[in-house]
Amino acid sequence: MSAPDASRASSGWPALFGRSKIATSLALSGGAALHAVNLYIAITVLPSVVREIGGLDLYAWNTTVFVLASLIGAAASSAVLAHAGARAGYALAAVVFIAGAMACAGASDMVVMLVGRFLQGIGGGVLLALAYAMVRRVYAEPLWPRALALLSAMWGLATLVGPAVGGHFAEHGLWRASFLAVIPVAVVVGLTAMAVLPGRERERPGAETPPAAQLAILALAVLAASWGGIGRSTGWTAAGMATALILAGAFVRLERTASQKLLPADAYDGSKALGGLYALSGLLAATVTSAEIFLPLFLQELHGLSPVEAGYIAAVMSAGWTAAAIFSSGLSADRRSVAVRAGPVLSLTAMVVLVVVMPWRGGEDGWTPLVLICGALALGGAGVGLAYPLLSTLVLRAASAAEADKAAASIMTVQLCATAFGAAFAGLSVNLAGTMTHEAGASMANSARWLFITLAAAPMLCCFLMTGASFRQVVRRSGWEVGRSLMRRRKKS
Template structure:
């Protein structure tokens, strides 16, 4: 007779419950950040109808993204000075205050102020989500935590338009922001009892103002590129690209930069950040696929919106499955295969532009987009964990982890700007415009594959089992 397994001890049960609470809070903050972008987009027609300000339509998103990037870069300093619980409370509070300002805004100008404050809170929430995985969870749970947090992007893509559309249907956009404010403050309060306390550092580094300002300006320029006409686009892209290069030079020279100093030395970390920047850009397609769904397949707006969510759906499911893989060699295979799969899926989407727009072709689109997102989901959890495992000391662990979403945002901002250009260049035919976009995303994903390969060659010792 086989003896039964010993029952879990009270201490192990409490530890598991504590880890679950940490993941729920961190994932909740990331979901709030991800969902809010799409929720606000769904509310914008109602907002403009109510308070005007159509000229500022695109800036509602741009201001939020720029503020998010700047706040994310400040997370290591804030975390060192305030500790985990107070930092998360500040992040949730800022998001809640910004949402409350937006809910009460009588004009578009004040709404932009609310979005700015929201962006600060959202950037801190996303940066803390990754930074606290490393300090609040045991190493064997990093992959699971990272996968769940990454999956929140996909869930936010699905729930954001749905919830926003429901509030817009009842002309209750102010109530939508009010509910978000309550949830954000509630998450911040919950964090004070769920997150394990972290000591405040008397030697916490000062904010890297020079690096932070240059990179914020770069993201701002690249974001503006998507909303300015004609030759101003090329001015914005050129300035943004030059500022990204300048950021690398400034951050490398400063004593305490945005990225850990080890990033600029021989090793894998810089390639991991580049890989994260390149492999997550497939989500840029979500800004355009609803348009293609309406124009090519004559889908109603609601159905076209869900066509835009297929990439994130594939990402979320694949990330949760991929995180279960523990053997290092298998993790490396998945990380390498992910962007290659995305590249193939993009090639299939290009080929589908040469067939009639039938229901069968639409099915092919859906499958290819899900597979493209799944490619990112296969690689992203492992790349993120490897970043956390590549820092040899605790001094830079929060800095390395908090930079994970920054790398993704930079890549997405650059490719979104280029994507708008190639789509506009092909608008004589929506199939032509779609081909241009998918070719661009396929090339970027292929470059991501080579960046992952470079990272594995330069540092073969990653976290996880070696067998």
Template structure:
């Protein structure tokens, strides 16, 4: 049952003996995925010098995202067959094996295979964390749990490049992958005692895995990811449009199936859950340019060092983390207000960056980055809770898995569209300040329609 109106859940409630161990296990899985996803920013340039394969470098990103989306999508179906403990062990094993392959890699083909397996294992661990939040804890704790998960994600994303940089500096880039392989083993061994007797498998409800639909989803994600790295603008546009079309076909087929991967109508704006997921996806797509092109644009236009630009981008994660933890303890009656204010904050920051990114100054860009993080932080946990709570109880695991899965797809699609916009302006590392300013304007202004979609759906999901 929902918590009583006006009841405030203290953060100390998570420290109870029955909650804390499970929360730590689930959060640790998020750490492994999020830190590993950004680790390669500092590791791969050095790794390529040793093993070669520069023309195929983008595939280390593409297949990592592919693996995380596909495995994350079917996490709920796997849990119904095996229970959460075996699912956690399976995901952890894939992750460890992938890290070991990348650590051993003698050429780019092995590295790419390792990154695919890391994505599969890590994506599974993240979806299991969201599923665990809604199935292993009482509903009154959902917002707190999701806030912790998002905080761990934010901190982990910041730590990944630092960890990779440390191992590069000591001349042992392979050690970075070994370090995460060892951590993956921890997940495998601690999950059984800490998660046992929770969410057992439902053997009577087993349906065959939807292999055909998973293949369709895989092709869609591949097309979208590649659209962001190909040089031909026309080909990128075709890939992007093809990917979106295939995703729509996938959603239609999945909705009509018995063994659905996601709840029926999961993107239907007339429902609370559909509005919530559309809000998350549209705002993520609309703002991803700050992460993708922000550092390079600040370097070309303002001469900002990579460290300074990195700190400015990190302000979003910092604000998100702090705001999510603080607001997760607010009373339930404030949820609709926080969701609306959060979407407004994100929109204000986006509109501000349309004008601030081309001309500065840097402190204004920093301010908007912080405001953006606050907006996501104060709304994300409450929207996620409503997405999960407003589907039938039998489909809550599926709804939980849909949140990180569609978020990753939205980020990939937003990155691809940003790349098309930038390439259409002739953008490169050697671009002039004038060209960079033009790109800085259009990489944010072009996503304004999605901002309005985010605002509209935020108001819909706020309705009781």
């Protein structure tokens, strides 16, 4: 086997799922899938939950509590890894997740359900972040893009499996069983991790307890943004969003001066690329996750689809994400620079198309807008899938050795923050746009139009950030500039 062939073999999917790595790959991807699938199962069965135990006024808090708890778990994962090790950390997180699932399954009222969702979020957040943190430890560097693409693909898988599983249980009046169904998966993931992941290593520099003050401020900022996003009145909206922005500013100021930080110190250094990479990955992820919240609503109300039909069409975006993530992980180094820059352009194009076609009912030919919507959703998801794993790879390479674990685990911390804030601002745009007209159909169409106008700002900002010197520098250091790999091969020959 020639040197280039050997290099390709060592960085391909067979190496990731070879005899020596298959159990590790399954444990890490299983932890990420458990968190993501559980999120979509819960969203699907919640209407059935409310019908049986009540608590409609706390309906939205199921997702809010879960995301906030996941954020706390993800933020704590670097400390868990440093003090307990990957093996014990995975086992502990799986136990907490199982306890939460059992609480949800046995809930007699919504308060108990929210306690269970909080525990699930804590355990799932640790599992999710540890999966990213372990990529750098358990795989050789040529495998990083493949491993990160595998973890990213779990979100696409979740949007296909989660609603199907949740819908099946809900249809038969067995919503409690849907929470119990994930317990065997959690047990298998925990046991597999205990068998193949490394134990506790000597405590690394920078290992510390989670920064409670920053976490508390960040959680309050998310809650304030979520409250403002409801849009009940102009005063409440302004107060909620202003409070969220003030708290976000306080968080950044505290992070810059605190001895214990939530994100790596380089994330706040303008001369370093790490902060920009986190911003890029967060903005891209928020584009898709914010759109997915409202897609079923718009597809049902504007295009007359059934819940099942709307769910499967909405899943096209995640399918595009998954397919593109797998594709981008196999690109040669001299094509990754093009791919990572193309991602935001594709997502921006998709949002612009959806601004036009989502409110369009299509008259008698209702299939025309649906075909265009499916194409735009696939394109938008592909844009994120194309760039996100490559941005995660750049995070691992840009991080200092002292904060390598924190930098990797913080990928999910940033994504969860972006998801929470993105959902709040998306909700605000939908609610405000809906008040611009009194006619029901026109109101929904206007909400759809302004949602995608708002979401288009995220990939547009990404395009601007990618023109910065620090981003160009980290891409160049990674050897991803177009033609560099070809030039090296010619010199060797």
